[in-house]
Amino acid sequence: MTALLEASTVCKSYGAFHALTDISLSIADGEFISIVGPNGAGKSTLVNVLTGLLKPTSGRVSFRGADIGGIGPVELARRGMARGFQLVNIFPELTVRETLAVAASSRLKRIANPLRSLSRDREVNEAVEEVADIFHLRPRLDQRARALSQGEKKLLDVASAFALKPELILIDEPTSGVSTGDKHTIMELLIAACRKAGVRAIIQVEHDMDLVARYSDRIVALQAGRVLADEKPEVFFKDPALIAAVVGTRPPQVKHKTSADAASFMPAHVN
Numbered sequence: 001m002t003a004l005l006e007a008s009t010v011c012k013s014y015g016a017f018h019a020l021t022d023i024s025l026s027i028a029d030g031e032f033i034s035i036v037g038p039n040g041a042g043k044s045t046l047v048n049v050l051t052g053l054l055k056p057t058s059g060r061v062s063f064r065g066a067d068i069g070g071i072g073p074v075e076l077a078r079r080g081m082a083r084g085f086q087l088v089n090i091f092p093e094l095t096v097r098e099t100l101a102v103a104a105s106s107r108l109k110r111i112a113n114p115l116r117s118l119s120r121d122r123e124v125n126e127a128v129e130e131v132a133d134i135f136h137l138r139p140r141l142d143q144r145a146r147a148l149s150q151g152e153k154k155l156l157d158v159a160s161a162f163a164l165k166p167e168l169i170l171i172d173e174p175t176s177g178v179s180t181g182d183k184h185t186i187m188e189l190l191i192a193a194c195r196k197a198g199v200r201a202i203i204q205v206e207h208d209m210d211l212v213a214r215y216s217d218r219i220v221a222l223q224a225g226r227v228l229a230d231e232k233p234e235v236f237f238k239d240p241a242l243i244a245a246v247v248g249t250r251p252p253q254v255k256h257k258t259s260a261d262a263a264s265f266m267p268a269h270v271n
């Protein structure tokens with residue numbers, strides 16, 4: 001499989017503190033990867049390095065073969081990688097339409113004053129409605145972000161990253177704050193939306209082992225800034241010591257995705 005995103009012997013230090021040491025990993029076309037690890041393991045730092053927000057102290061991060069170390073979110077989006085914007089939290093008074101329009105406008109290079117002539121901007125409106133349809137948010141287009149349910153806020157956050165038309169998307173705890181009953185609905189909608197929108201690979205940072213098990217093709221576990229394991233779910237969830245290192249002492253009972261499920265990022269069938 002072709003590598004979309006690759007980290008080669010990446011190290012990141014904050015002063016004398018080594019937050020990441022010799023991280024090498026590769027994300028291929030069609031994969032759903034989960035990054036897991038206990039608090040302070042280096043997940044956020046790794047994600048910031050993988051998305052060009054932080055420059056590695058040494059080593060290389062490449063997207064489709066080109067070095068993206070420290071390039072920043074705007075250039076990253078131009079090259080086809082996006083990350084949840086958290087716009088919903090930043091601008092709760094914007095409507096769903098305005099939130100999506102900010103993202104679509106930035107892709108369509110209307111960054112200078114993205115809200116000025118949105119109602120007249122056919123291209124932006126079409127992009128907004130296309131993304132709203134994919135995420136089942138059309139009935140909410142004229143509601144303020146703050147009025148949405150927690151699940152809808154999560155969808156809107158990811159939808160705003162979609163408005164950038166990425167090939168690879170990075171999502172941070174996509175269902176945090178969502179009820180247990182709704183989390184799989186949100187995940188399955190999100191994955192279906194990814195497929196529909198042409199996203200080639202998904203990386204999620206996730207603490208919830210049920211979600212990690214159910215949707216991942218591969219799990220990258222970090223511990224103290226190093227890769228502790230990079231395994232398929234069927235291997236990862238058979239290793240109680242590994243699970244304990246990631247989540248604590250009692251391995252959870254979870255149903256995991258297997259190689260017999262879809263070849264690409266598809267939810268495992270739940271019986």
Ligand SMILES: Nc1ncnc2c1ncn2[C@@H]1O[C@H](COP(=O)(O)OP(=O)(O)OP(=O)(O)O)[C@@H](O)[C@H]1O
Nearest residue numbers: 014017018019037038039040041042043044045046
């Ligand atoms: N800007 C910074 N300056 C100094 N140390 C930092 C900085 N950012 C993170 N660290 C340290 O680097 C280590 C890894 O932090 P990071 O936030 O990447 O871990 P994490 O796995 O995402 O943790 P959590 O699950 O709690 O969010 C921690 O020890 C943290 O204190």
